[in-house]
Amino acid sequence: MSKHYVLAAGGTGGHMVPAAALATELTKRGHHVALVSDERGVRFPGLFEGVQTHVLPAGRFAGGPMGYAKALREMWRGRAMARELYRTFRPAAVIGFGGYPAMPALLAAFAEKIPTAVHEQNAVLGRVNRLVARRVDAIATSYERTERLPERLIAKTHLVGNPVREAVLALRAKPYPLLEEDGIFRVLVTGGSQGASILSEVVPDGLAMLPPNFRRRLQVTHQARIEDIDAARAQYAEHQIAAELATYLPDLPEQLAWAHLIIARAGASTIAELTAAGRPAILVPLPSATDDHQTANAREMTAAGGARTIPQKTFTAVELAKQMQKLGLDPQALENAAGRAKSVGRPHAVSDLADLVESLDAPLARLPVPVRQQKAAFA
Template sequence: MKIILSGGGTGGHIYPALALIRQLQKVEPTLDVLYVGTEKGLEKKIVEKAGIPFKAVEVQGFKRSLSFENVKTVQLFFKSVSDSKKIVKEFQPDIVIGTGGYVCAPVVYAAAKQGIPTIIHEQNSVAGVTNKFLSKYASKIAICFEEARQEFAKFPEKIVLTGNPRAQEVASIQQSTILEEYQLKADYPTLLIFGGSRGARKINEAFVAALPELVKKEYQILFATGEVHYQKIQEELAILADKDSNVSVVPFIYNMPEVFANVSLVMARSGATSLAELTALGLPSILIPSPYVTNDHQTRNAESLTTHGAAEMIADVDLTGERLILEVDQLMMNPDKRLKMAGEAKKLGIPDAADRLVALIRELI
């Protein structure tokens, strides 16, 4: 099997592609993969570090306001389509898959125009601009939330609910003593708070404001600030000088899926990858959607869980230290409610997501 994958811009577009590749490597011994991205994008570094062959095309996204840069964007798009056609002809893939981000637009479009089967994978409840454009040309549209069907209403026959391949990678993770690496007790009620890989200013501010009360709680807290915020927050943490504190603050958590499997409650943004992992593991959560994303898609993602009783949601603008403590206590002090939410989250999970995508690929080729 020969396959081209393309996706970039954010980890939410890249990591599902890598998870799919890892699953294909398990079940397709003759797999030949090529990843197409941009030279300056996050995808180049991540994909090459994973040891996957990589080729670049030059392309950029449209500005949302009137700008001369959009003229250049159109010119680059046509050039990138031409370059993508050459890559596709040279590699001769059986199928091409786009996982989002503007870089996959010329790649999937070029493949479709050459009669090669194509799949676009939409991780969010709200479709991105690129996937909206490609939906007309793609052979199939893989979605992760039922709510995303309405985003592609013109092509209902193309839509397949597969879920996010990242879910399958975390679904089988077992409980461990990983929390001890963060100076916390293993097998103890634990709240995890984080604001994404770079952290989130509003969540950090609410945590610092709540800290004097959090250190008194009968549960423990693991908090990730984000690398860029860690030094500043360190200055606020004199209260944690006690080595036996129930609160651990770190800049970043590298083994997040394993940590997920060992905590009682998660407070976080509502990015697609995080929600795929939370539902695969059946974890209750308090979601604070980022207000800085396209089309407010994180709020829609969160609503996909809250409407089923699998999560609570707090608007970013409403998050304060007092509100944080109130919402967290209501769940951390109520194991039965957490258990019910966990069950609802588990129902929404798609733990065989990678296998579903593999089956869809085989169907098309």
């Protein structure tokens, strides 16, 4: 039976990409989907083509008492608009993906007694998801261990993983790119959708410290912030390292396909794509991320042997060169790391999440056994 679903997500790539993957899967199953987000979210290129979108006001709780009061007013106004939407669209369920723009949609669903779920992309339950976790019908997580998730909520928690784009998932069936001892060594450097200045500052000098025979084999693709790209390009040129730089990589799945090693932040979407494709990485978590969630994101892949994590405070050219040599000088070790990265991927995340969503408005007697019950330690 065709149903209507509302997906509510904040306007960052970490929230929007899994929401878009679920929208595609639900549409394939014959359902109708609407997106609720902010101005940034509805403008993401290519993610929600053909999906009706709605921008709702949603304040951000910051700025002291005056800021909190303004945020509450905006949330309440967004809640009223969402309730009006639900009376015409009549969703079978509302699914939140985090971010403050998801809050009004979920508050309206509670008021209208519409089934709800939230999906957490990170290894630490986000602020908005923490605020609504007690009231939603189901919590979908991406890691076996999810911090700040109360143990009393385990009965409605499902480990599904973090959905990725089909183009990335398709790489899972392809072999790790052939790496010969004297062949080209392809490195992909990415700091996420906004780039990362620390990678632009450290990586060129770190690669320059590699032995000459290794350095000559390098072929680098580097995504950098617009304010860093010229300086990084000059550093690569000075060190005579073959490198292509861009502020945005629209063909990221293609870049992942040929990369032997990735140097990256540890955002939820990055980890999901690396483990789905099976690519080894050197991870530099963003230290200012809320609740240090990027360090938590990196733990599972690192523990499995698919990545090496370097805290930003110790991420120097010398340390990078040392880790690069440990990984890159032994092709078999690198291929083994790729396999270990793949071992913690969750390729069925989007279908498992869609199954969970479809079950939300089913009579209790027909609800399925949880997709995969989370068995992690709780903080």
